[in-house]
Amino acid sequence: MPSWALKLSAVFITLFTLAGSFGYASAHLKNPNAPLQPPVAGRPAASGSPTASPAPTIGPLLTPRPGQRQPSTTPGPRLTLAPGVQNASLPPLTFTHTS
Amino acid sequence: MDPQLVVWIVARATGVAAYIALCLSILSGIALRTSVLDFLATNRALRSLHDFMIWVWIPLGVAHAATLLLDKTAQIAPSDLIVPFRVSYAPVAIGLGTLSLDIVVLVTVTSWLRRRMDDRLWRWVHRSSYVAFVTLFFHALLSGTDFSSPLISAISWSTALGIGLLATSRIVFGRLPE
Numbered sequence: 001m002p003s004w005a006l007k008l009s010a011v012f013i014t015l016f017t018l019a020g021s022f023g024y025a026s027a028h029l030k031n032p033n034a035p036l037q038p039p040v041a042g043r044p045a046a047s048g049s050p051t052a053s054p055a056p057t058i059g060p061l062l063t064p065r066p067g068q069r070q071p072s073t074t075p076g077p078r079l080t081l082a083p084g085v086q087n088a089s090l091p092p093l094t095f096t097h098t099s
Numbered sequence: 100m101d102p103q104l105v106v107w108i109v110a111r112a113t114g115v116a117a118y119i120a121l122c123l124s125i126l127s128g129i130a131l132r133t134s135v136l137d138f139l140a141t142n143r144a145l146r147s148l149h150d151f152m153i154w155v156w157i158p159l160g161v162a163h164a165a166t167l168l169l170d171k172t173a174q175i176a177p178s179d180l181i182v183p184f185r186v187s188y189a190p191v192a193i194g195l196g197t198l199s200l201d202i203v204v205l206v207t208v209t210s211w212l213r214r215r216m217d218d219r220l221w222r223w224v225h226r227s228s229y230v231a232f233v234t235l236f237f238h239a240l241l242s243g244t245d246f247s248s249p250l251i252s253a254i255s256w257s258t259a260l261g262i263g264l265l266a267t268s269r270i271v272f273g274r275l276p277e
Contacts, residue, residue, distance in 0.1 A: 014156075018112055018115075025245060026108055029107075035243070036244070038188050
């Protein structure tokens with residue numbers, strides 16, 4: 001085999017590998033099975049005990065008018081059912097307005 | 100696409116391609132001086148290929164190192180390309196790649212200076228390319244993101260097996276004289 005053909009074959013194999021690897025890496029940007037998972041820069045290191053994140057809160061549905069008192073955010077009384085009370089086979093009440 | 104993603108993809112692709120190019124270079128070099136392949140000893144084309152492969156793997160190796168320097172996630176410092184085992188999150192896995200790069204650069208530079216060197220010293224330095232390949236293989240195995248891919252894994256293992264078989268046959272059956 002001539003020298004140039006051998007060199008061309010080697011270059012072709014390498015370029016084919018480069019193109020194939022490029023395509024594979026583009027299709028699999030994140031590999032969860034990768035042996036190395038470098039820490040993300042700027043992220044604090046994980047500590048021994050987890051810290052609680054603040055619970056999501058829902059803001060007031062109604063905006064108070066000027067001079068109106070802010071509604072209390074204290075939780076209401078909890079409903080505890082006696083053992084004898086059973087669930088009814090009726091659709092749940094979702095509308096309580098009466099005229 | 101995010102430039103950091105492009106850098107990351109290029110780093111991975113050039114890493115695999117540089118590995119293959121270096122394997123071809125080593126395979127062509129071993130084949131020239133292994134007694135079981137004595138019919139190749141006088142093959143000028145193979146010798147020419149061995150010399151030529153330097154110009155294929157050097158740009159790929161440089162691109163692999165340069166893109167990893169630019170990659171913010173990899174967190175590789177310029178000194179990590181010369182001094183091995185210093186990257187905090189994977190000192191061994193990445194350090195083996197640095198060690199391999201150091202040895203390969205030494206082998207390449209001494210090859211260019213061969214006429215000015217003692218032949219015996221040059222030969223021993225050139226033989227260290229086996230160590231370079233072993234460290235390169237374990238670098239790929241321990242840190243290669245795509246090594247878990249069946250196709251890339253099959254190619255990497257088969258080339259490593261080929262080099263291992265030729266190196267073993269060279270030890271067992273002898274080496275051809277210069």
